Amino acid sequence: MTGDEDGNKNATPNHPATPEQAWAVLMDGNNRFVAANANHPNQDAARRTSLTDGQHPFATIFGCSDSRLAAEIIFDMGLGDAFVVRTAGHVIDNxxxxxxxxxxxxxxxxxxxxxxxxxxxxVTATKGSVETGEMPPGHVRGIVELITPSVLSSLRTDSNSDVDTMVAEHVRLTALRLLKESPIIAEAVANHKTAVVGLTYHLADGRAELVYSSGAIGR
Structure with a gap:
């Protein structure tokens, strides 16, 4: 659904249909957010009404549950634009x-x-567990166990890796794991129906930085 169809003058124009178009819209939104010039698109009553019969998001965002990482805000999106999945440390389970x-x-x-x-x-908790050998209590342990391979991979590359370097490696390996463990996703990427990108968000300036791409996006 386009901005003209839902009647919202601030709606995202020409609803993205390709990976390249979706990437461009996503980055345009983040650039507006960084510049404190957000449009807050697709957030009015007309948009809300237009979505009652279905949704057509242009991006699935699989991110960390951190309260500072609200996808619709940092990419300046609105209702129906993003299909959001969040877990602590963006760890993958079934x-x-x-x-x-x-x-x-x-x-x-x-x-x-x-x-x-x-x-x-x-990731910080996982780094601590790797360094001390002590695991956290309860089901938090399961999160740390799933992030540990990323921390170890970062340390193999640089034994002095800091947390943010480990985060970037964890994003990269998570993206690769989506492709490896899901034939559905891998086939869609191979057929150029979708693309997988990995981004790290910088808390200080609000910028989203590309650290992985399954195709030509961002290169």
């Missing part, structure tokens, strides 16, 4: 993977975004 697949299989989203961020608490 439910999270199935949710991302749902966006591809049933909503035809042309872009999948893995979104990490500076100073991630889950």
């Amino acid at each position: 439910t999270a993977l199935g949710s991302v697949e749902f966006g591809v299989e049933y909503l035809d989203v042309p872009l999948i975004v893995v979104l990490g961020h500076d100073s991630c608490g889950a």
Whole structure:
């Protein structure tokens, strides 16, 4: 649905249909947010009404649950624009993977975004566990166990890796894992129906930085 169709003058024009178009709209929104010039598109009553019969998001955003990482805000989007899946440290379990697949299989989203961020608490906790050998209590342990391979990979490259370097590596490996573990996602990427990108969000300036791309996006 386009801005003209839903009657919202601030709606995203020409609803993105390809990975390249979706990427351009996503980055335009982040640039507006960084510049404190957000349009707040697709957030009015007309947009709300237009979505009662269905949704057509242009991106699936699989991000960390951190309260500072609200996807619709940092990419200046509105209702119906993003299909958002969040877990602490954007760790993948069957439910999270199935949710991302749902966006591809049933909503035809042309872009999948893995979104990490500076100073991630889950990655920091994992770094601490790797260094001390002590695991956190309860089900938090499961989160740390899933992030540990990314921390170890970063340390193999640079034994002095800091948390933000580990976050970038975790984003990259998470994106690769989506492609490896999901034939649905891998096939959609191979057929150029969707693309997978990995971004790290910088808390200080609000900028989203590309650290991984499954195709030509951002290169």
